[in-house]
Amino acid sequence: MTQTQSVAVIGTGNMGRGLARILAAAGHDVFLGSREPVRARQLATELGAGRVQGMGNVEAASRASLxxxxxxxNDTLLEELAPVTEGKVVVDISTYHEEPPSDFNPLTQVPSFESPQERTARRLPRAHVLGAFQVTWAQLFDAPLLDGCKTPVFVLGDHVGAKAELLALIRTLPFEPVDAGGLRQARTVAAMYFLVTRLAHQYGFREHGHDWRTSVRALNTLLPPALGLAP
Incomplete structure (x- = not known):
């Protein structure tokens, strides 16, 4: 069983709050970072049952190994984090926040443009950068089981030891970690995310009585074969 870990979560949006809460519930000590330390401290009080502490981004990053x-x-924040992340495991959970070119076909193409995870690795060359939770809907942190099963979390990265550490940490949470290959595979994850969000928009999932669970189910079906994983 994985020991209690000290983990930093940089960001206080929906995903950051969800991660901090679920990590604390699993018994880990969480340092919640924000560019507004007062906001992080206020949020930590709401979340953590004593296991979440709020502070500035750099302080949070300096106090955890993952x-x-x-x-x-953004480049400014990555530059601030660089001195305190050397040798540490850094997990970038972001997706592209800009649409790809209109002629991009996510069914047949892998993006040629750099993924957020690759960009972070380039900006933090002395850290061990991984990708995970990029296609985890924030609502899953409140209700992790979907159709009675744990939702997969696809873990991407090129550093074997760092990846093993992250896989072990996710196993302490109500999610199913899946080793999905190297960091470049983050582009494939992005392609599937583009596909599902486009379908949701095109066919009006919400208008037809579906919600975010429809997109999660679609990704859980599409991603494993796209990543070359066995069904």
Missing amino acids: LFLAYHS
């Missing part, structure tokens, strides 16, 4: 970047990265 970090989740729960925000759309």
Whole structure:
């Protein structure tokens, strides 16, 4: 069984809050980082049953050996984090926040443009950058079981030891970790995310009585074969 870990969550949006809460519930000590430390401290009080502490981003990153970047990265913040992330596991959970070109076909193409995870790895060359939770809907942190089963979390990265550490950590949570290959595979994850969100928009999932669970089920079906994983 994985020991209690000290984990930093950088970001206080829906994903950051969900991660902090579920990590604390699993018994881990969480340092919640924000560019507004007062906001992080207030949120920590709401979330953590004593296991979540709020502070600034750099302080949070300096106090943990494993970090989740729960925000759309920007160069300024990555530059601030670089000195305190050397040798640490840094998990970028973000997806593309811009649409690809209109002629991009996610069924037949892997994006040629850099994924957020690859970008973070380039900006933090002394850290061990991984990808995970990119296609985890924030609502799943409140209700992790879907159709009575754990939802898979696809873990991507090139550093074997760092990946093993993250897989072990996710096993302490109500999710099913899946080793989905190297960091470049984050582009494939993005392609499937584009496909599902486009379908949701095109066919009006909500208008036809579906909600976010429809998209989760679609991704759980499409991603494993796209990543070359056995069914």
